[in-house]
Amino acid sequence: MKFATKQIHAGQHPEETTGAVITPIFQTSTYSNEKLGETKGFDYGRTINPTRSALEANLAALENGKYGFCFSSGMAAVQTVINLFKPGDHIICTNNVYGGTYRLYEQVMRDFGMEFSYIDTSDNNALKNAVKENTKFIYVETPTNPMLNITDLKFLAELSRDKKIVSCVDNTFMSPYFQNPLDFGVDIVLHSTTKYINGHSDVIGGCLVTSDEKIAERIKFLQNSIGSVPSPFDCWLVLRSTKTLAQRMKAHNENAVNICKALSKNKQIEKLYYPGLETHPQYELAKSQMSGFGGIISLDVGSYEKAVDFCNALKIFQIAESLGGVESLVCHPVSMTHGSVPVDLRNEFGLTVGLVRLSVGIEDIDDLLADIDNALKSLN
Ligand SMILES: *Cc1c(COP(=O)(O)O)cnc(C)c1O
16 A cells, blocks of 8 residues: 555544544543453553554554554653663664753663763764674664754664664654655654644654564553553544645655755855755765655854844744644754754754754745745845
């Protein structure tokens, strides 16, 4: 089955009593036993919920995986995946990883005796050289935020398999429509469903997908033990959203490509970052492992003052954290999402004070281009 068919049908069955086409919101915390000890496979709402199960099956299918698990946030999914490991384990992580992940690893999990190395995973040699005797896990984000660096998925999967290391890719930026890390041999895929998968900026959620039975069994155990599960209503909202994921991603991608075309001719932009640009240092790698380039563009307007003025002058692009919704957003990472990243580390990634990140929505392209054009003209 092709993606646009799976997004609508995978994990979905007409409801048994009425034939309702849409999976209902099973807003219940518990289930009645017909006789003592005789359940219909449902015992307690944290452990299992039919609305959640439908979403989990849907997301697993979209990532070409066997098992899906949903969580109350992307961070709850990150917490659950790191709980697969133990004190003394060494973990390799992309240096320019999502700030919340870095905070969880450094300010919470380090206190539990885990050892973390932050590596430029887009550099195969650096990744390989970071592996130690006790390395048990490699956690990669590709493309990264906001620099849009790409890690080689095939290399990651082969290295992990060779060294018996579990690999996980945070695939939030690409969504399952443009990139499927499991197809390359990666063990686990993670999403903040808050972003493209839900896409309507009205739910916080996360998921993990794997095809490895042992890993799946342990994640299921952790999901129930830790208990950071999403509400049935949130699952229903995300399930409604996945039905249009292909169409939304195509529209995000098309708008972003068109905006890049216009911006690459503009002399006010000092640097433009987008994996779909032939000038992106990893354009060929991006093309080989992604079927599209997504809706995130970063641009450097040259100074802090210009970046602030540019954000303030935009009218359709709203100044907000987050990304992946149908509406266009703009963010100044240094003052917003990446405020807590030390200056040295920021400079190492090339994250300058003049850098602005656009999450390109699916509005009409003419309006978006005019909005950006007006904002740039106002800078002089
Ligand atoms: C937002 C985000 C997360 C965290 O997800 P929440 O749903 O906000 O908890 C993790 N990784 C990436 C890449 C993100 O963009």
